Amino acid sequence: MKTEDEVIIKKTSCGSCLHQCGVKVHVSNGEVVKIDGDKENPLGKGRLCIKAAAALDLHNHPNRLNYPLKRIGERGEGKWEKIPWQQAMDEVAAKIKEIRGKYGPEAVAYMGGTVHEPGDWAAWRWCNLFGTPNVHNQGKNCGEAEFLMECATYGYHTRPTPKPGVTRCLVIWGANPSDSAPVAYRPSILGAKEKGAKLIVIDPRLTETASNADLWLQLRPGTDGALGLGMLNVIIRENLYDKEFVEKYCLGFNELKTLVQEYPPKKVENITWVPEQKIIEAARSIATLKPSVITFGVAVCHLGRATKSAVQVKAILRAITGNLDIEGGNVLKEPFKQLAWFENIYWDRLLGYPQEKRDNVSADMFPIASVRGYRLFLEAMKKVHPHGYAAAIYMLTYTGVNLWNAILEGKPYPVKAVLTQAANPICTLDTRGCYTALKSQNLELHVAMDLFITPTAMLADYVFPAADWFERPCLSFRWGLVGDYVAGEQSVAPLYERRDDYQFWRELGMRLGQEKDWPETLEKMYDRFLEPTGKTFNELVHQKEHWYLPEERYRKYEKNGFATFSGKVELLPGILEKLGIDPLPRYEEPPRTPISAPELAREYPLILISGSRLACYWHTCYREQKKLRKAHPDPLVQIHPDTASKLGITNGDWVYIATPEGRIKQKAELTEGIHPRVVHADGYWWYPEKPGEEPSLFGLWDSTINATLFTDSKLLDYAGDYPFRGLLCKVHKE
Ligand SMILES: Nc1nc2c(c(=O)[nH]1)N[C@H]1C(S)=C(S)[C@@H](COP(=O)(O)OP(=O)(O)OC[C@H]3O[C@@H](n4cnc5c(=O)[nH]c(N)nc54)[C@H](O)[C@@H]3O)O[C@H]1N2
Ligand SMILES: Nc1nc2c(c(=O)[nH]1)N[C@H]1C(S)=C(S)[C@@H](COP(=O)(O)OP(=O)(O)OC[C@H]3O[C@@H](n4cnc5c(=O)[nH]c(N)nc54)[C@H](O)[C@@H]3O)O[C@H]1N2
Numbered sequence: 001m002k003t004e005d006e007v008i009i010k011k012t013s014c015g016s017c018l019h020q021c022g023v024k025v026h027v028s029n030g031e032v033v034k035i036d037g038d039k040e041n042p043l044g045k046g047r048l049c050i051k052a053a054a055a056l057d058l059h060n061h062p063n064r065l066n067y068p069l070k071r072i073g074e075r076g077e078g079k080w081e082k083i084p085w086q087q088a089m090d091e092v093a094a095k096i097k098e099i100r101g102k103y104g105p106e107a108v109a110y111m112g113g114t115v116h117e118p119g120d121w122a123a124w125r126w127c128n129l130f131g132t133p134n135v136h137n138q139g140k141n142c143g144e145a146e147f148l149m150e151c152a153t154y155g156y157h158t159r160p161t162p163k164p165g166v167t168r169c170l171v172i173w174g175a176n177p178s179d180s181a182p183v184a185y186r187p188s189i190l191g192a193k194e195k196g197a198k199l200i201v202i203d204p205r206l207t208e209t210a211s212n213a214d215l216w217l218q219l220r221p222g223t224d225g226a227l228g229l230g231m232l233n234v235i236i237r238e239n240l241y242d243k244e245f246v247e248k249y250c251l252g253f254n255e256l257k258t259l260v261q262e263y264p265p266k267k268v269e270n271i272t273w274v275p276e277q278k279i280i281e282a283a284r285s286i287a288t289l290k291p292s293v294i295t296f297g298v299a300v301c302h303l304g305r306a307t308k309s310a311v312q313v314k315a316i317l318r319a320i321t322g323n324l325d326i327e328g329g330n331v332l333k334e335p336f337k338q339l340a341w342f343e344n345i346y347w348d349r350l351l352g353y354p355q356e357k358r359d360n361v362s363a364d365m366f367p368i369a370s371v372r373g374y375r376l377f378l379e380a381m382k383k384v385h386p387h388g389y390a391a392a393i394y395m396l397t398y399t400g401v402n403l404w405n406a407i408l409e410g411k412p413y414p415v416k417a418v419l420t421q422a423a424n425p426i427c428t429l430d431t432r433g434c435y436t437a438l439k440s441q442n443l444e445l446h447v448a449m450d451l452f453i454t455p456t457a458m459l460a461d462y463v464f465p466a467a468d469w470f471e472r473p474c475l476s477f478r479w480g481l482v483g484d485y486v487a488g489e490q491s492v493a494p495l496y497e498r499r500d501d502y503q504f505w506r507e508l509g510m511r512l513g514q515e516k517d518w519p520e521t522l523e524k525m526y527d528r529f530l531e532p533t534g535k536t537f538n539e540l541v542h543q544k545e546h547w548y549l550p551e552e553r554y555r556k557y558e559k560n561g562f563a564t565f566s567g568k569v570e571l572l573p574g575i576l577e578k579l580g581i582d583p584l585p586r587y588e589e590p591p592r593t594p595i596s597a598p599e600l601a602r603e604y605p606l607i608l609i610s611g612s613r614l615a616c617y618w619h620t621c622y623r624e625q626k627k628l629r630k631a632h633p634d635p636l637v638q639i640h641p642d643t644a645s646k647l648g649i650t651n652g653d654w655v656y657i658a659t660p661e662g663r664i665k666q667k668a669e670l671t672e673g674i675h676p677r678v679v680h681a682d683g684y685w686w687y688p689e690k691p692g693e694e695p696s697l698f699g700l701w702d703s704t705i706n707a708t709l710f711t712d713s714k715l716l717d718y719a720g721d722y723p724f725r726g727l728l729c730k731v732h733k734e
């Protein structure tokens with residue numbers, strides 16, 4: 001539509017993070033001049049956060065990658081040659097063909113990041129067609145552990161749906177939505193509280209969200225499993241659970257009852273540091289204030305061996321209190337049927353492989369996130385839904401550590417090429433392991449595609465310039481996790497030689513025997529997705545309601561049962577047993593605490609948590625954006641004033657955070673909102689203003705907390721996620 005001053009307004013969704021708030025992009029003379037929120041769009045309803053305000057700067061930033069680059073020096077030396085896109089593609093495809101011929105398709109691994117659309121699904125499609133099960137993205141480390149546990153327990157994952165005026169108890173567990181969901185936080189979380197819901201926050205830090213809580217449980221990091229067992233103890237002992245639901249729909253209650261007897265609240269207080277009375281109050285509230293809802297929280301997925309009990313007690317609490325699939329509670333998310341082939345584009349051919357074909361590099365160690373595990377989930381699901389699972393991408397991902405081993409040691413088999421797209425794993429996984437693998441001569445090809453040259457891209461042989469969200473059309477559906485989608489117009493043509501990520505995979509596929517599988521443009525691929533609607537992408541995108549919102553239906557299990565093998569909620573999931581994982585939610589200490597590693601704790605007495613979201617950044621992104629950087633210029637480590645004073649540290653000092661694996665520096669922020677024995681470090685940090693070439697790699701080694709991670713794969717959680725929280729460290733000034 002045109003307005004008087006010849007500014008054209010394009011309606012799309014903001015791609016500066018995964019929440020996809022509706023925006024109106026003002027375009028004049030082929031250039032983006034302004035964006036504002038789209039009040040008519042149900043996602044965001046016109047509200048935008050600080051990151052969106054800086055999106056114009058992102059589009060035009062002088063550091064942006066504009067041309068394909070080929071390395072001419074050593075990896076990391078920063079010597080590049082600008083080459084034409086076609087030449088870069090030809091060379092990369094030829095190398096991949098050679099590797100496939102010598103080692104098999106599984107020797108090529110894809111390394112992806114958080115939701116960035118269309119590259120994500122195009123990459124999974126490419127891997128499926130090419131025949132490699134080695135797919136990674138930030139399903140791993142990003143809630144996969146909780147997702148898989150819900151699927152194992154109910155057959156579905158759930159969507160927490162706090163509803164103002166309906167929800168009566170809202171438990172934010174291991175999350176801080178004031179920063180991680182800045183647009184939804186006010187209407188959804190505070191809105192529910194204002195309309196009478198009791199807000200319970202389980203977090204070692206006094207966050208903005210916790211400061212609004214009616215009940216804040218400041219637990220010792222990593223002890224969530226014990227806390228949940230304590231709550232279950234109260235709920236079962238006081239007969240507060242939903243007896244009808246448990247009798248009719250749950251299996252394994254007696255075994256659970258026996259286990260929780262070992263966790264009376266007093267004992268749990270000793271483990272978790274949460275006062276007994278607060279444990280009892282939380283338990284009673286969750287069970288009796290119906291509907292109650294327990295949110296997803298990524299922190300509980302970052303606890304190493306302690307993750308399993310943490311995510312499992314959350315799943316069990318949702319079920320036995322009768323809050324599954326009710327309005328204002330945790331709604332069961334059925335498979336995503338609204339877009340054609342949503343699931344099949346990823347896995348149809350891969351699943352068709354005979355068993356003797358190789359599984360992903362993590363399959364022996366973490367079978368639940370492998371093709372073998374996925375087949376089991378699918379088998380159970382198919383009894384209720386013939387066409388399968390909702391979001392396989394959270395169920396089929398290798399672990400970084402296993403990839404490094406495959407590159408460095410050839411175990412379980414060699415991986416020779418890594419294709420990194422929309423990810424910065426050297427900052428967001430274990431920095432040292434990733435660095436060693438990407439630098440290794442064993443790795444014959446590393447390709448990166450990004451908006452910027454990141455520390456990870458510095459170690460690539462070829463770098464491709466990606467189009468940003470203004471430069472491509474979108475059909476954003478958040479990996480099918482939520483059940484909605486939005487069609488968005490392309491605002492402007494890509495500048496320079498930037499291309500959308502779909503084109504990268506398409507062009508690679510076209511050179512590798514996938515000619516029939518890739519429509520020419522992204523819009524044409526979207527047409528295929530939209531076949532069930534009878535509309536083309538072009539029709540949908542110009543419609544007044546250019547989105548789809550799922551109709552909320554409740555108690556669906558009454559008709560279909562649950563999508564587990566037994567058709568019931570399996571409090572002790574049979575699928576875990578089949579995969580050799582303990583089905584009981586037994587609490588295990590995180591791998592490194594004063595209790596599990598007392599020797600180490602003598603030298604490293606503080607408990608380290610890291611990486612909580614900052615409203616102004618998107619993981620490792622946007623440090624080069626002046627407006628955003630001003631909001632949070634330096635990486636901060638939060639320390640209690642009493643601890644700081646014992647260490648001779650004052651507010652604003654640059655201090656070392658050290659683990660046996662390494663040390664980095666961040667700026668001290670003294671706060672009463674953290675326990676004296678706990679410190680919180682900002683996550684993944686790099687400095688776009690520092691030199692890119694080695695040894696600096698944009699200051700990679702200076703402040704990235706992930707450089708201090710330990711990576712013994714035996715101590716990772718049951719699905720192979722990293723232990724980013726609940727570790728041991730020391731903090732010192734010199
Ligand atoms: N602005 C912004 N928003 C984002 C993102 C972003 O990068 N920037 N990233 C998106 C992504 S991919 C994700 S996964 C989500 C994550 O978003 P959330 O699930 O909200 O996770 P965090 O922000 O890491 O907040 C976790 C909270 O858990 C607490 N915590 C630390 N250790 C423990 C523990 O042992 N137990 C408990 N119970 N709590 C603990 C921390 O103090 C922190 O306040 O955010 C999404 N939203
Ligand atoms: N210590 C610690 N580590 C963590 C976590 C933690 O809590 N603590 N959290 C983990 C979690 S939950 C997550 S999700 C991960 C995030 O890990 P990553 O996904 O690796 O991190 P991002 O910074 O989001 O990396 C995205 C990259 O994609 C680029 N990009 C953006 N848009 C596009 C696009 O459209 N196309 C292309 N090709 N590139 C694009 C950006 O410039 C950026 O370099 O980190 C994990 N690591």
Ligand code: SF4
Binds near residue numbers: 014021044048183
């Ligand atoms: S929360 Fe902010 S960055 Fe994320 S989609 Fe909404 S406006 Fe964009």
Ligand SMILES: [Mo]
Binds near residue numbers: 114141298
């Ligand atoms: Mo994440």
